[in-house]
Amino acid sequence: MPKVNIDRVLHALADPTRRAMLDRLGAGPLPASRLAAPLAITLTAVGQHLRVLEASRLVRTEKVGRVRTCRIETAGLSALEQWIGDRRSLWERRLDRLGAVLAEDDKGE
Amino acid sequence: MPKVNIDRVLHALADPTRRAMLDRLGAGPLPASRLAAPLAITLTAVGQHLRVLEASRLVRTEKVGRVRTCRIETAGLSALEQWIGDRRSLWERRLDRLGAVLAEDDKGE
DNA sequence: GAGATTGTCAAGTGAATACTTCAGTATTCG
DNA sequence: CGAATACTGAAGTATTCACTTGACAATCTC
Numbered sequence: 001m002p003k004v005n006i007d008r009v010l011h012a013l014a015d016p017t018r019r020a021m022l023d024r025l026g027a028g029p030l031p032a033s034r035l036a037a038p039l040a041i042t043l044t045a046v047g048q049h050l051r052v053l054e055a056s057r058l059v060r061t062e063k064v065g066r067v068r069t070c071r072i073e074t075a076g077l078s079a080l081e082q083w084i085g086d087r088r089s090l091w092e093r094r095l096d097r098l099g100a101v102l103a104e105d106d107k108g109e
Numbered sequence: 110m111p112k113v114n115i116d117r118v119l120h121a122l123a124d125p126t127r128r129a130m131l132d133r134l135g136a137g138p139l140p141a142s143r144l145a146a147p148l149a150i151t152l153t154a155v156g157q158h159l160r161v162l163e164a165s166r167l168v169r170t171e172k173v174g175r176v177r178t179c180r181i182e183t184a185g186l187s188a189l190e191q192w193i194g195d196r197r198s199l200w201e202r203r204l205d206r207l208g209a210v211l212a213e214d215d216k217g218e
Numbered sequence: 219g220a221g222a223t224t225g226t227c228a229a230g231t232g233a234a235t236a237c238t239t240c241a242g243t244a245t246t247c248g
Numbered sequence: 249c250g251a252a253t254a255c256t257g258a259a260g261t262a263t264t265c266a267c268t269t270g271a272c273a274a275t276c277t278c
Binding site: 219220221222223224225226227228229230231232233234235236237238239240241242243244245246247248 | 249250251252253254255256257258259260261262263264265266267268269270271272273274275276277278
């Protein structure tokens with residue numbers, strides 16, 4: 001599987017319209033046109049958003065005949081989850097050490 | 110604790126310079142000037158990034174005398190983690206149901 | 219107090235971004 | 249076939265965004 005670029009994922013998720021599209025797809029796959037319908041937006045714009053979402057592996061899309069069906073892909077969010085996890089564990093380890101030092105200080109008091 | 114806005118968090122994290130600042134702070138608190146030093150960027154720009162990071166509760170900052178000390182705050186990332194978790198569980202529940210339906214089809218075959 | 223350090227404010231610039239419209243191209247349907 | 253549907257591409261626009269410069273303010277150090 002091709003690697004996921006964290007920069008792309010975060011940039012993709014930073015836009016509220018794209019997040020709305022994701023949430024909509026969360027209920028199940030949809031053709032691009034139906035994805036566009038409730039958003040006050042042209043189909044062209046949706047197509048542009050879709051390219052961004054696909055590049056970040058947050059959605060997968062497949063064209064059959066004249067209709068492009070869009071569905072959630074988990075790779076993007078998983079990559080983000082891991083990115084967060086990496087940082088969180090690092091920081092918490094540091095805070096733990098800090099806590100230990102403070103406790104040691106107390107003992108020495 | 111004041112609520113964290115997911116839109117702000119994602120927007121803040123979407124910028125590579127801000128992520129670099131975060132990673133740098135992961136090793137421990139720093140004054141703004143030292144945060145600016147290794148980045149090819151003015152102190153003014155760092156100040157602007159800091160406001161964004163603070164608004165999204167990814168860092169906390171405190172000014173003592175003439176130096177502003179910056180440190181990681183966990184609230185922002187936690188909010189994001191929860192946002193992801195919400196979606197993930199929703200989608201997976203849907204995929205589970207889909208799996209069940211397919212299994213049922215197999216049985217009926 | 220003089221001079222250096224550290225940060226802040228206001229205003230400006232260039233690039234990126236989310237849109238649009240208009241003009242196509244395939245595909246399905248009567 | 250011809251008309252409607254579903255999308256795609258190119259080009260333009262308006263806003264946002266990261267960043268800069270330059271002037272100022274507060275604090276520390278000698």
